[in-house]
Amino acid sequence: HATMATTKVPEVRDITRIERIGAHSHIRGLGLDDALEPRQVSQGMVGQLASRRAAGVILEMIKDGHIAGRAVLIAGQPGTGKTAIAMGIAQSLGPDTPFTALAGSEIFSLEMSKTEALSQAFRKAIGVRIKEETEIIEGEVVEIQIDRPATGTGAKVGKLTLKTTEMETIYDLGNKMIDSLSKEKVQAGHGKDHQAGPLFHQNTVCAVSRGRTAEEKRGGPHSPYTGLPGSLLRRHRRDQV
Template sequence: MEDYAKCNGHSNNITTIETTNENNIFDNRTLEDVCGCDIDDDSDSDSDSEVEEDTDDDGDVVKNFYNCKGMIGQKKAREAAGIFINLIKEKNICKCLLLAGPSGSGKTAIAIAISKEISEDAIPFCIFNASQVYSCEVKKTEILTQYIRKSIGVNIKEIKEVFEGEVIKIEPFYDDTYEEKKVAYVYITLKTIKEQKKIKIHSSIYENIVKQKIQEKDIIYIESHSGMVKRVGKCSLYQNMFDIETDTFVDLPKGNVHKKKNIIQNVTLYDLDISNAQPKDDILNFLQNSKSKKTEITDKLRNEINKIVYKYVDQGIAQIVPGVL
């Protein structure tokens, strides 16, 4: 293994990035940025300048990844990962990336940084250790196939009728006929730029509101058919109320409160396998869940799910998102 890391060729459709645990894995520029102190080393500064001079048009992306995500050390490995990211964005890439190196050399950290650099949206990131393959009931290839399908995401677009807006007021009404007070129904007032509307919701929907800790000034939407409640964030009009805020701020919705909205659901192929593999009958479902044994998903079911996903992709309803395993 060479010093630091190297990015090998695309032999057998696999790109390899090797990492090592050498003592001199820290570049002074990154330590200076992180620690806030001056570190003088002429040899390291010269080598850094040579790397910057040798970069081509793709060097900007490589250099950005070179100093991103707060990572320290592994200069060559980060540079190789930046080249790999360029190949992904240009769609000129092999089928697999292999991170090789001893324990504790930063393979998982580089993999997480690659997944965040590829896309700002959440992409499937699955960690799989060889020690997890211990089942005598399921084949090793089946377990590996499950983890591979966990690492392949599917974004499904749906058009649903929702009530969306800023929460102005929540008024629960209790039923006094029982010994304990129970919420009978709830009035919730939602506001958009165009209008303000008061809607009546069931007590079961109010339970989801309480679980998500939804309060006034929050932006939410409620699906009219399923009753699912989703908190989007806090209204951006109240962004300057605090000097430091950890919440996500979103703009006040436009249009009417009751509208049709494009909703993207992020699932994986493994989630689709599990949802279709479970029995539909209630008794059979109870018996299936009561079993402690693991069950294998048949190839026939996977092929059927793949056909449906390909059909949705051709229709523009779904999008396949490659993940990281």
């Protein structure tokens, strides 16, 4: 007699919001000039001049990073423009700064606890900017040597010889690199541009080197010619993902 154990996977509900035309969808900013002086009617804001100026000071502090990790409490009677000022601050910060609007009725639910609702809102309001340092290897392909096991089950190994105007280097190839070179049909005489980073590996066949003769050219009669790269085979580049 065999019994089957069943594993119950907990269901995680997500807060879904629907963007619609609302009472504050017309607000584009706080309506301030360069001196942080509020205009009477500007960017969808009307009135509350002193509060808008104070919000402008807070906005500049946010941009300079002086109140990171702190909270701003806007208090007042109903209908005095608290949500409008908060929306104006969010619009002035721009699309790179995440802003999450949360109504009080979204916290109290029978399907989700208050802690989970607040945790999801905080996670949505956290912005992460990822920068990646990429190593670029470029040069003319002199020779590609790929050794495949006779049984067909082992790992493939290979060597790639690249050269520039002043140097020549041999690189060991792994399985992924060999498959990528085979897919792009890289052969001797092709210009090679390999970008390696922690997030991706990209290979590009740039062109056919001018140093190859017409019989040795593999790219066909319409392939563009290019000169050999400079003395450095490797160079580094920083990208923002």
